[in-house]
Amino acid sequence: MSDITTWICTGCALLCEDIQVYTTNGQIEKVEHACIMGKSRLTGCKHTAKPMIDHNDVTVDKAISQAANILKNAHNPVLYGWGNSTSQAQIAGIELARVLNAVIDSTSSFCQGITINEILQGQIPSCTLEEVREKADVILYWGADPMSSHPRHLSRYSYFPRGDMRQHGYEEDRKAIAIDVRQSRTAKICKDMFYRIPPGSDLEFMKALSDALDGKVPKLSFDMDIKRLLELATLLKKCEFGVIFAGLGLVYSIKEDIHILSGLISKLNELSDFSLIPMVGHFNMRGFNHNLFNETGYIHKVKFTDKGPVSGVEYSIIEQLKGNADAILVIGSDPLASLPGALSKRMEDIPLILIDPCENLTTRAADVTIPCIASGIEEGGTAYRMDGEIIELSPFIQSKGMSDEMIIQRIIKEIN
Amino acid sequence: MTSVMEIYQLLPKTNCKECNESTCMAFAVALLSGSRQYTECPPLIKDDKYHNSRIKLEEILKPIQGAEETGLIVHEELCSGCGNCVVACPVNVANDPHGSGRGFGPTNEKVIFRVIDGKVKAANIEECRRFGKNRIMCNACIDPCPTEAIEFV
Amino acid sequence: MAVDIGRFIKAPEYNITIITYRDVFQAAVCEEDRFGSEYQDLSAVIILDAAQMKHMGITEGSNVRLTSKHGSVVVKTRASPQQEQKNIGFMVNSPWSNALVSVDISDGFPGYKHIEVTIAVSKEEITSQR
Numbered sequence: 001m002s003d004i005t006t007w008i009c010t011g012c013a014l015l016c017e018d019i020q021v022y023t024t025n026g027q028i029e030k031v032e033h034a035c036i037m038g039k040s041r042l043t044g045c046k047h048t049a050k051p052m053i054d055h056n057d058v059t060v061d062k063a064i065s066q067a068a069n070i071l072k073n074a075h076n077p078v079l080y081g082w083g084n085s086t087s088q089a090q091i092a093g094i095e096l097a098r099v100l101n102a103v104i105d106s107t108s109s110f111c112q113g114i115t116i117n118e119i120l121q122g123q124i125p126s127c128t129l130e131e132v133r134e135k136a137d138v139i140l141y142w143g144a145d146p147m148s149s150h151p152r153h154l155s156r157y158s159y160f161p162r163g164d165m166r167q168h169g170y171e172e173d174r175k176a177i178a179i180d181v182r183q184s185r186t187a188k189i190c191k192d193m194f195y196r197i198p199p200g201s202d203l204e205f206m207k208a209l210s211d212a213l214d215g216k217v218p219k220l221s222f223d224m225d226i227k228r229l230l231e232l233a234t235l236l237k238k239c240e241f242g243v244i245f246a247g248l249g250l251v252y253s254i255k256e257d258i259h260i261l262s263g264l265i266s267k268l269n270e271l272s273d274f275s276l277i278p279m280v281g282h283f284n285m286r287g288f289n290h291n292l293f294n295e296t297g298y299i300h301k302v303k304f305t306d307k308g309p310v311s312g313v314e315y316s317i318i319e320q321l322k323g324n325a326d327a328i329l330v331i332g333s334d335p336l337a338s339l340p341g342a343l344s345k346r347m348e349d350i351p352l353i354l355i356d357p358c359e360n361l362t363t364r365a366a367d368v369t370i371p372c373i374a375s376g377i378e379e380g381g382t383a384y385r386m387d388g389e390i391i392e393l394s395p396f397i398q399s400k401g402m403s404d405e406m407i408i409q410r411i412i413k414e415i416n
Numbered sequence: 417m418t419s420v421m422e423i424y425q426l427l428p429k430t431n432c433k434e435c436n437e438s439t440c441m442a443f444a445v446a447l448l449s450g451s452r453q454y455t456e457c458p459p460l461i462k463d464d465k466y467h468n469s470r471i472k473l474e475e476i477l478k479p480i481q482g483a484e485e486t487g488l489i490v491h492e493e494l495c496s497g498c499g500n501c502v503v504a505c506p507v508n509v510a511n512d513p514h515g516s517g518r519g520f521g522p523t524n525e526k527v528i529f530r531v532i533d534g535k536v537k538a539a540n541i542e543e544c545r546r547f548g549k550n551r552i553m554c555n556a557c558i559d560p561c562p563t564e565a566i567e568f569v
Numbered sequence: 570m571a572v573d574i575g576r577f578i579k580a581p582e583y584n585i586t587i588i589t590y591r592d593v594f595q596a597a598v599c600e601e602d603r604f605g606s607e608y609q610d611l612s613a614v615i616i617l618d619a620a621q622m623k624h625m626g627i628t629e630g631s632n633v634r635l636t637s638k639h640g641s642v643v644v645k646t647r648a649s650p651q652q653e654q655k656n657i658g659f660m661v662n663s664p665w666s667n668a669l670v671s672v673d674i675s676d677g678f679p680g681y682k683h684i685e686v687t688i689a690v691s692k693e694e695i696t697s698q699r
């Protein structure tokens with residue numbers, strides 16, 4: 001007889017809570033309802049990490065002491081990663097940064113940070129995914145391709161399910177629109193409501209759309225039927241509950257001009273009801289921003305000083321790796337694979353500590369590797385879903401190893 | 417999707433009747449429906465000049481062999497387990513309104529689609545709206561699939 | 570400033586812009602076996618408009634060398650099933666695309682979504698991860 005457990009998937013920031021895992025004697029036999037990414041997250045990696053110093057096997061205790069030493073002796077240590085950690089581990093990490101007067105940052109400094117900041121500052125209204133399911137009639141995927149990044153996004157919440165106010169389902173009750181530079185898998189589903197724009201022209205499109213909403217004749221420098229733009233404006237005006245899912249395509253196009261997006265959304269809110277949800281990738285990437293905000297008033301790019309925490313672009317992971325960092329602790333991330341290759345050399349040159357359940361590209365540059373158990377599978381805690389809801393994770397495998405939170409706590413103890 | 421013509425073009429086209437069908441075209445139709453195997457065409461098997469045709473037939477008929485009786489095929493290698501078909505199929509919705517109909521994984525056994533180990537699996541195909549007395553040309557699973565992983569043959 | 574590799578390459582070079590995107594199958598493989606050949610097969614690829622490939626004399630499936638100011642990699646080509654905008658190539662986020670990304674920025678945002686490269690047919694093998 002197999003045991004059935006309900007698991008909250010940590011494969012992405014949708015944190016699907018309906019996954020059924022069948023186990024016999026602790027061995028996973030079958031998993032139901034998880035998409036292929038969730039299933040892979042559960043299966044885990046083929047190459048697990050081992051405790052190492054300078055690529056030689058050591059005990060975990062030794063690795064932790066060495067990590068503490070490196071951090072203590074650094075003038076400008078940087079703590080980076082955090083998207084795959086529970087809120088509890090993140091809060092411990094913020095404490096570590098405080099103890100060290102370190103810089104702490106996550107991928108959000110070049111990712112969804114700007115949209116999350118606008119939401120936390122009250123500049124952009126947001127809503128929950130449940131509200132999207134029950135109420136949304138117009139769904140706009142802007143520079144976002146959830147079919148490729150959050151596979152169950154459309155089926156769980158944003159398009160296909162029947163909601164309280166959308167009983168007829170997607171065919172009649174919802175309109176899905178995609179704005180993108182390529183016909184993504186999501187754009188395909190949106191059919192003739194796909195608006196293809198040239199790379200980098202999101203701002204221009206936004207301004208034209210805003211003009212159309214004002215009843216002015218919109219102008220575009222690229223090839224698109226203005227009628228289609230007017231049609232879109234009418235649809236947005238008429239909608240009862242609209243949601244914009246902002247993807248990286250949009251974020252990269254607007255960057256500091258985020259106020260133009262906020263402006264468009266407030267205009268839409270004069271005409272109807274509109275919210276924005278950022279397409280956050282890793283399962284607790286959003287949590288890092290919230291937790292750091294709660295502790296410091298900043299969402300990322302923070303440096304602790306004797307006078308308190310400060311924030312600025314110079315404390316972003318990229319700028320730090322270009323300049324000041326003289327030691328880096330990486331947790332639940334693979335910067336050698338995911339950051340620009342131009343920064344690899346720098347990461348190889350400075351002392352690098354890696355905390356991760358798996359061997360990855362960064363392992364090869366790591367001076368110290370400390371394996372941790374898998375958050376949400378072997379260790380519990382909470383995480384922020386992409387819409388900012390706090391979700392209690394549901395670990396179901398008992399492991400002997402240490403969680404990332406425990407490792408951070410141990411490092412703090414050794415430093416003090 | 418494989419067509420009758422595509423299959424026919426790979427047969428000897430001599431209408432020799434050795435397969436007991438009246439024409440090669442009739443045999444092609446039988447192959448497409450899955451009721452006959454290409455190995456039941458004696459010249460195709462015996463004559464080496466059909467070697468390449470055999471390989472091609474084997475390849476294009478493979479998905480058909482795997483088809484459920486009603487002709488529904490899921491190309492698992494293309495499926496991402498997104499669940500769009502699970503939530504969109506009217507049979508899933510009717511038989512599991514509070515589960516599949518609301519976007520969750522199915523909560524009972526009466527559904528057609530369910531995602532297992534990250535890939536969709538089909539069951540209860542006899543319930544599919546494309547079959548039976550009041551059949552309709554339902555597209556509700558094919559249309560929302562982002563990767564064209566579902567087809568009917 | 571262009572990187573001086575001209576003397577190693579005979580094939581004509583073209584300028585294109587690469588936009589990166591995500592792929593669920595590649596992400597799933599990355600999770601399970603990030604050093605396997607499947608991960609490389611799904612990552613070290615550039616997708617181009619079919620007509621433009623023809624114009625550039627690139628046959629589908631052949632290797633090309635992509636070179637930016639910041640790095641250079643050899644990847645496989647694939648024709649897009651639909652028509653794409655001119656002079657644009659698409660790559661899945663991976664160490665291969667990241668090798669080309671610019672950090673000559675001051676806002677903390679690397680140039681992931683806009684990578685200017687030259688592309689040239691290459692007989693070399695696909696660049697290995699390390």
Ligand code: SF4
Nearest residue numbers: 009011012016035038
């Ligand atoms: S969509 Fe995300 S959270 Fe849901 S099953 Fe897939 S990977 Fe897991």
Ligand code: SF4
Nearest residue numbers: 505544545554556557
């Ligand atoms: S054709 Fe319609 S009824 Fe049949 S399986 Fe597909 S969605 Fe369901």
Ligand code: SF4
Nearest residue numbers: 495496498499501561
């Ligand atoms: S819609 Fe397609 S990809 Fe999604 S679960 Fe169904 S068959 Fe798989």
